[in-house]
Amino acid sequence: MAAHLLRLRLDLLLGALRGDARHVTRVLLALLALIVVVAGVVIGTLRLQTAGVDVAAAVTIVAGSALTLGVFAAAFMGGIDDQLDPRRFAVFGLSPLSVAGSTFAAGILSLPVLALIVVAVAVGRLWVGLGASVALTIVAAVLGALTCALTAKVALAFAGLVLPGRRSRELAGVFLVAVLVVVIPTALFFVSLEWNGQVPSALREAVEVLSVTPLGAAWAIPAASLSGSFTGPLLVAIATVLALGALWVWLVHRLLTTAERPAVARERGGLGWFALTPSTPAGGIAARSLIYWLRDPRYIVNLAIVPVVAVVVIVPLLIVGVPPAYVALIPAPLMALFFGWIAHNDLAYDSTALWMHVASAVRGASDRIGRLVPVLLVGLASLAVVVPLTVSLHGRWAILPAMAGVCASLFLSGLGLSSLASVVSPYAVSRPGDSPFQQPQRTHGGLSQGVVLLGALVLSVPALWWGWRAVAVDVDETWPALWAGLAIGLVVLIIGVVAGGAVFERRGGRLMEFAEST
Numbered sequence: 001m002a003a004h005l006l007r008l009r010l011d012l013l014l015g016a017l018r019g020d021a022r023h024v025t026r027v028l029l030a031l032l033a034l035i036v037v038v039a040g041v042v043i044g045t046l047r048l049q050t051a052g053v054d055v056a057a058a059v060t061i062v063a064g065s066a067l068t069l070g071v072f073a074a075a076f077m078g079g080i081d082d083q084l085d086p087r088r089f090a091v092f093g094l095s096p097l098s099v100a101g102s103t104f105a106a107g108i109l110s111l112p113v114l115a116l117i118v119v120a121v122a123v124g125r126l127w128v129g130l131g132a133s134v135a136l137t138i139v140a141a142v143l144g145a146l147t148c149a150l151t152a153k154v155a156l157a158f159a160g161l162v163l164p165g166r167r168s169r170e171l172a173g174v175f176l177v178a179v180l181v182v183v184i185p186t187a188l189f190f191v192s193l194e195w196n197g198q199v200p201s202a203l204r205e206a207v208e209v210l211s212v213t214p215l216g217a218a219w220a221i222p223a224a225s226l227s228g229s230f231t232g233p234l235l236v237a238i239a240t241v242l243a244l245g246a247l248w249v250w251l252v253h254r255l256l257t258t259a260e261r262p263a264v265a266r267e268r269g270g271l272g273w274f275a276l277t278p279s280t281p282a283g284g285i286a287a288r289s290l291i292y293w294l295r296d297p298r299y300i301v302n303l304a305i306v307p308v309v310a311v312v313v314i315v316p317l318l319i320v321g322v323p324p325a326y327v328a329l330i331p332a333p334l335m336a337l338f339f340g341w342i343a344h345n346d347l348a349y350d351s352t353a354l355w356m357h358v359a360s361a362v363r364g365a366s367d368r369i370g371r372l373v374p375v376l377l378v379g380l381a382s383l384a385v386v387v388p389l390t391v392s393l394h395g396r397w398a399i400l401p402a403m404a405g406v407c408a409s410l411f412l413s414g415l416g417l418s419s420l421a422s423v424v425s426p427y428a429v430s431r432p433g434d435s436p437f438q439q440p441q442r443t444h445g446g447l448s449q450g451v452v453l454l455g456a457l458v459l460s461v462p463a464l465w466w467g468w469r470a471v472a473v474d475v476d477e478t479w480p481a482l483w484a485g486l487a488i489g490l491v492v493l494i495i496g497v498v499a500g501g502a503v504f505e506r507r508g509g510r511l512m513e514f515a516e517s518t
Contacts, residue, residue, distance in 0.1 A: 031111065042118070042122045048126055053223065058207045060219050061216045061220050062210065064144060064215075065216035065219065068215045072152070072154075072155045073155075075152045075156045076156075076159045084103040086100070086103055086252045087160070087255050096256055104248065116145055116148050117145055120142075123222075124140065124222070127140075127222035130222075130226070132226055137221075139221065143240075143241055147218050147240055147241055150241065150244035150245060154251060157254075158251060161258065211224065211233050214243075217233040217236035217237040221234055221237060273291060280366070281362045281367075282369045285362070285371060286371075286374070288370075289370060289371050289374045296349070303342070303378060306339060307331075307335060307382070310330075310335045310338075314330055326394075332387045333406050333464075335383065336408075336410040336414075340415045340417075340418060341418060341452050342375060344418040344421045345426055345427060346371050363505065364423075364503070365497055366501075367501065368496075368497045372419065375415065387404055396471075398478060401482035402470040402478035405483065406460065406464055408486050408489045409459070410456055410460050410489075412489025412492060413456040413459045413460055415493055416494070417492065418452055419493075419499075422500070423504045423511060425448040427448070459492055460485070463484045463488060
């Protein structure tokens with residue numbers, strides 16, 4: 001069976017070059033991009049031979065860990081179609097172990113895995129040149145390649161069980177956002193480091209931790225062999241491969257004995273975000289809110305204004321002579337504050353759609369949580385990029401935890417207060433289809449805006465105080481700022497959701513009357 005699948009796999013690879021000109025062009029461009037990436041990695045490993053053992057270890061371990069994690073994320077969320085899906089062999093009555101072994105062996109004959117093998121060989125050649133044990137380097141290369149290959153198969157199988165609609169464009173978009181959120185801060189961090197032939201202190205501890213985790217153990221074996229302390233990483237790497245192999249066999253057994261859910265047909269019919277969110281009241285509200293936030297110009301304008309305000313505010317500060325290093329720290333907290341505040345009147349934008357929640361007796365907490373999901377996604381993704389960028393411009397990465405704590409406190413506190421303010425004091429907004437800049441006349445509404453903004457600032461005073469001390473007095477205050485910011489933000493968010501949910505249930509009729517009349 002394995003030989004037959006290998007021939008089938010080879011036919012599939014050659015078949016990818018058949019078809020119309022557009023299809024062949026896409027395939028060739030993808031192949032060219034893969035070759036360029038692999039060539040860049042090989043050239044990079046060659047340059048590391050003159051950088052020293054410590055620098056080479058840091059780069060290969062961190063990059064190898066990121067590669068393993070990226071393989072899982074791409075396979076799970078990237079909408080990849082597994083041509084050797086074990087469910088396609090269910091009709092032949094084969095044992096799960098036979099199907100698992102044959103499909104995995106045939107899966108090795110693929111361009112991504114072959115590129116991975118080339119990368120592993122290049123890394124192995126680097127370490128042999130640096131004096132590492134040849135035998136352990138070969139073992140490390142094999143274990144690293146097997147870990148990534150098994151991780152991909154496990155991720156594809158797991159996605160086939162829990163995400164039958166994973167090929168939807170919405171989930172692929174989430175994957176792209178996740179890639180940007182991870183890649184941009186990481187790239188900024190590495191670029192800002194001053195190596196000088198030595199591993200920066202900010203990386204040393206992370207490398208030590210990754211060396212004994214399933215993500216980076218295999219990549220740490222060659223470096224550890226130079227000091228004789230390779231036993232730990234070697235055992236972890238072997239245990240990881242065995243565990244992934246056992247998990248792969250179990251998942252194949254589940255796939256061969258479990259029918260696909262009938263919801264797949266409906267998902268392909270265009271459920272969009274509703275196919276991705278949980279089948280709960282909060283999940284349904286979250287899906288509907290995501291559609292509004294991504295399509296309704298009124299919501300889009302609110303989101304677009306946040307970064308504009310952050311940029312406009314720093315211009316006068318630069319003009320009056322405030323040092324740029326301190327001005328660089330302002331946009332991230334300001335954006336966090338406004339992202340938390342932006343949901344303070346979200347209920348008013350529902351117009352007549354609010355009756356669905358009231359008529360179906362949706363719990364208030366479910367309504368509050370579902371409406372916060374779009375703001376959380378957009379806010380967290382934006383802050384994950386802006387916070388490292390502002391810290392990079394400031395020049396001191398040691399204050400990164402303090403900046404994260406301050407932003408977390410402002411953002412989460414604002415969301416908690418907004419969850420309560422939007423049901424206590426909603427005010428009229430432009431109706432669906434109207435210009436987002438056309439605001440109706442109103443006699444109230446400014447109070448809730450000011451209360452949310454001022455309340456988030458007041459509640460975040462402890463985090464702001466420790467954050468200021470971390471920047472201006474003692475950098476050791478950065479960790480109290482982080483933990484204080486997270487604690488304050490989470491507590492205020494939970495209280496705001498619970499209290500807002502209780503008010504929503506008590507004032508459901510009045511809220512629906514307000515939405516119908518505005």
